[in-house]
Amino acid sequence: MAKVTANDLLEQFQLELLAGEEGIYRPITTSDISRPGMEMAGFFTYYPAKRLQLLGRTELTFFEQLTKEVQQERMLKLCTYDTPGIIISRGNEAPRALLEAAEQNGVPVMRSKQTTTRLSSKLTNYLESKLSPMTAVHGVLVDIYGIGVLITGNSGVGKSETALDLVRRGHRLVADDSVEIRQENEDTLVGRSPELIQHLLEIRGLGIINVMTLFGAGAVRPYKRIVLCIHLELWDQKKAYDRLGLEEETMKIMDSEIQKLTVPVRPGRNLAVIIEVAAMNFRLKRLGFNAAEEFSERLTDVIEEGDRDEFN
Template sequence: MQGAHLQPPLHSVGGTDVVKVTTKDIIEQFKLELVSGEEGIHRPITTSDISRPGLEMAGFFSYYPAKRIQLLGRSEMSFFELLSVKERMDRMTQLCTVNTPGIILSRDMEVPTELIEASERQQVPVMKTPIKTTRFSSRLTNYLESKLAPTTALHGVLVDIYGVGVLITGKSGVGKSETALELVKRGHRLIADDSVEIRQEDKDTLIGSSPELIEHLLEIRGLGIINVMTLFGAGAVRSHKRVTLVIDLELWDKNKHYDRLGLDEEKMKIIDSEITKITLPVRPGRNLAVIIEVAAMNFRLKRMGVNAAEQFTNRLADVIVDGEHDDI
């Protein structure tokens, strides 16, 4: 897209940020029952780690991870019932700190009076869920890891081509959006145009999506803004896609040497992950959509162990060696 008028306020290009999640968000996401500590539901959750305070129930608070969500299951509550009244009050008072984002009881267990009183004093939200402890812990961890993943925003177009998430980059006006339109017409799917929000969900896993304001929109110079889903149907768009290949479009420079065999593999670092990058020179007469389509297919082949450039080089080397032997 051409102008910044379509871009909502985003993170700076190449920079990283953390999406904030509050206790209220997980209450709404998992339909939790809020029992007490309502005034603290806007507390931020800064880590995806979840704590099951078994040692804390026994009185060991030296390494208490107070900034984590505390999840109490049947084991913790069974031990809690064996404690004296004084010990119960002491444990729950220490469990509820000014940094604790919330305490959740699984299996719809009854919330002890001591916990309700301590939570009201420190304004720590106490919640309940009918889900089993291990299952809920897994779901909550996955949700928090997704929301708290490092993110960045890049100028470009993200397209799903034969299952390969291709991020098309390049200077403004080089033809990124026009190429994306041709790819959509050829049956591929648009994820984002102009601004691509990328989050790192794992060490080498980058997930790209579109800002909500410009989702499904494409800007073509001289034509204006078009809605890809309205024009081409729901099958022409996706909400998100893993980014595995970057194709950088640049105007043809006759003085620059371009790779003609495909042996050299360039990398581009996005957040903490390195992605394969291909630089394509743009000049009149080149069908960029077809070239990018073939690049995506060739990338898939390489990942399957089929490298045409290496095969050609090996055959060439064999021919040279055979020629030398014939001369002898």
């Protein structure tokens, strides 16, 4: 899991630091954001202290109506040693009691000119993308007609060469060799390349090539949602491969499952074309067109018609 701090928010959202500079490297461990309206009213029983706290015009207007003693008491309870940061939206003035309590407990207080709702949405999306569970998979990720296809297989089976052929056919490379995958929500897997090998392909006999330099910026993309896995394996004469496409195999990555197709590799097979067609066929299935099921229904109709003719 990546580490996110208030300092990262300062840089990402161009926030203004008002107080609590010593706490800007406190880790933010959850993407949930709290608007402490109930806490401003004095109800701290279920105060989510480990969340980022967001103060808008409503909370600050109510706070101004409190006496100075109550303000100081509430702010000391709001600024705990677990609180990763407090952000004030709309460029509002920070109450003195808040700044004093923040300095005392080392809680960073930041200010943004954005509206509360928009800022809350941007912060949540950013934190979810950074704090979501992550794993790494050995393979290649390519964007084919808008479908994120993860190509896996044993080392030397031809994954990178196939990816190079797909790029030459106009598709876009996301990652080669190692794919970092984040589970951004229950059924969404997003893959990207480690920064060190971004835009690079390793082709045995040629070495490392830079896809963006050779084919242009349109041949790469930084990340892509993964919805299909193509597993390449050397052709096994003893194994029965699916010839109709009625069997649907899945691959589990963290808590999400994606469709998996196993493609046997042997000389003479154009893997790039096969994977390209697999991506198009997957897209058709999502639109409600399934060639395998349609053929199965035709076959069933022919058999039933033959049985009726024989009976008659």
